[in-house]
Amino acid sequence: MAIDPLPLPERLAITDAIMQRMRGVVGVDSDYQLAKFLGISTSALSNWRKRGSIPIDQCMSLCVTYGVSLDWLIFGKDETALSGSFTNGLPQSISGSSIPLYDVEGAAGAGRALDHESVIGSFQLDNDTIEQLGINDVHLAGVRVRGDSMEPTLTDNDWVIVDLDQQSYAQGGVFLIWVSGELRIKRLQRLAGGAALLISDNKLYDREMIKFDKMQEFSVLGRVVLRLGEIS
Structure with missing residues (x-):
């Protein structure tokens, strides 16, 4: 049986929650600080949010x-x-x-x-x-x-x-x-x-x-x- 992909709003909500927990784990308060900590560009992190995918x-x-x-x-x-x-x-x-x-x-x-x-x-x-x-x-x-x-x-x-x-x-x-x-x-x-x-x-x-x-x-x-x- 094929599994339907999650609707975009649900993916976006899950992604936002994951990123909140990520910030809490590494002890930062913003996406900019999280991107810097992970060694990626802020645009890459922004794309995570837009796609609902990490x-x-x-x-x-x-x-x-x-x-x-x-x-x-x-x-x-x-x-x-x-x-x-x-x-x-x-x-x-x-x-x-x-x-x-x-x-x-x-x-x-x-x-x-x-x-x-x-x-x-x-x-x-x-x-x-x-x-x-x-x-x-x-x-x-x-x-x-x-x-x-x-x-x-x-x-x-x-x-x-x-x-x-x-x-x-x-x-x-x-x-x-x-x-x-x-x-x-x-x-x-x-x-x-x-x-x-x-x-x-x-x-x-x-x-x-x-x-x-x-x-x-x-x-x-x-x-x-x-x-x-x-x-x-």
Whole structure:
């Protein structure tokens, strides 16, 4: 079922509320001061208000830096998470799953897993959301998308949530993969004979085949189950 976009007046009201909470978090009183603090132009911040849309990266960075819940920043929920609830950068007091965030896609990885990669933050999903999405809350990871090879499905700087327990690509889908020491996000298709086809949704990029005799250079880390990105 398609989800209708929020009417502009509602988006504008939500955006205004988010920006109020942003100002409160960083301790400033005006949009001008907030723009200066975030290192963006006042016109860029003004465009947020006009579009009723704030880049998710800005929200995530603020939450990670100041130890506040993304649920609170965006929806005004879980005010108790504003202080004393983060230990080692991970939220402790919210009922749900704290998903580690890795900025690794497209970069050389330490191995065929995320275990040795650096966690740069965390993203909180409450139990109700996890249940509604029908995903596994035990082995989830957030990964930043780099480049335009998966446009329009995924765009540069989007965050995606990866279920590390879903490694079978027999039915296709978008996956976080390891190829010859590099971590990438691609659509996968299993071919006859055990080969794998790597597909970029951006038609400007050619498809790549991993032949059966080269499968030792290929691993599937998990299935991309959720996209977090700005709606344009």
